[in-house]
Amino acid sequence: MEYWRKSIRLGGWDYRYPSFYFVTVCTKDRRHYFGEIRNRIMGLSEQGCAAWYFWNQIPNHFDNVILDAFVVMPNHVHGIIQIIPDENGSHSVGTRHGVSLQTNREFGKPIPKSLSTICNQYKGALTRWCNHRNYEFGWQPRFYDHIIRNQKSLDNIRQYIEMNPVNWETDQEYSLNSRS
Numbered sequence: 001m002e003y004w005r006k007s008i009r010l011g012g013w014d015y016r017y018p019s020f021y022f023v024t025v026c027t028k029d030r031r032h033y034f035g036e037i038r039n040r041i042m043g044l045s046e047q048g049c050a051a052w053y054f055w056n057q058i059p060n061h062f063d064n065v066i067l068d069a070f071v072v073m074p075n076h077v078h079g080i081i082q083i084i085p086d087e088n089g090s091h092s093v094g095t096r097h098g099v100s101l102q103t104n105r106e107f108g109k110p111i112p113k114s115l116s117t118i119c120n121q122y123k124g125a126l127t128r129w130c131n132h133r134n135y136e137f138g139w140q141p142r143f144y145d146h147i148i149r150n151q152k153s154l155d156n157i158r159q160y161i162e163m164n165p166v167n168w169e170t171d172q173e174y175s176l177n178s179r180s
Contacts, residue, residue: 015115020068020148021081022157023119028138032074042165047126047135048072054125055079061121063087064113068154069161073168078161080148081118119143 015021027033034048044052051072058081059065068080110117123139130137148154 015145016064016083016111016113018064018083018085020154021083021115022078022146022148023081023115024076024078024144025119025123026076026140026143028140030075031138033135033137034072034074034077036074037165037168040166040168042072042074044072046133047130047137048074050129051077051126054122054129057125058118058122062113062118065118069158071161071164073164078164080154080157080161081115083113083115115145119145 033045034051035043035045037043042048052070055070055072055077056067059067064083064086066082066084068082070079071077110120123143127137127139146157148157
């Protein structure tokens with residue numbers, strides 16, 4: 001039997017294209033691996049500290065990335081990734097920015113410097129770190145992204161990320177998975 005999940009990526013958008021991207025990556029079953037929020041402040045576990053560390057290492061591995069706002073929450077991370085042109089002022093996709101990269105249903109090679117490759121490398125680095133230390137840990141298979149198209153949206157998402165720990169008790173993820 002053949003299974004195929006519909007892509008949650010924007011069809012026709014090349015995710016190597018220079019832009020700001022809002023990314024949310026959740027833990028498997030929304031488990032609280034990264035710590036807990038007390039008095040509206042996020043206290044990080046060792047896995048949470050590693051999640052923070054590996055996120056901040058992304059630009060050391062991808063020369064086309066600038067990191068923006070970021071937060072580690074008990075069961076997910078939110079961050080803004082800016083993909084920038086390469087050193088000669090262009091981007092590696094040429095005129096392909098309007099071409100869908102999902103032309104068939106088969107897995108293809110990872111696309112260098114794409115948002116998916118960046119997120120998958122981040123997830124893999126943290127997973128390997130946890131496995132090496134025998135920590136129970138897992139990610140959801142996918143991640144959520146939103147292409148940020150204007151300054152107002154960028155400002156609103158930055159504020160959302162900054163306020164996420166403060167608003168945790170009203171968050172659906174809190175109410176579904178509270179460890180009270």
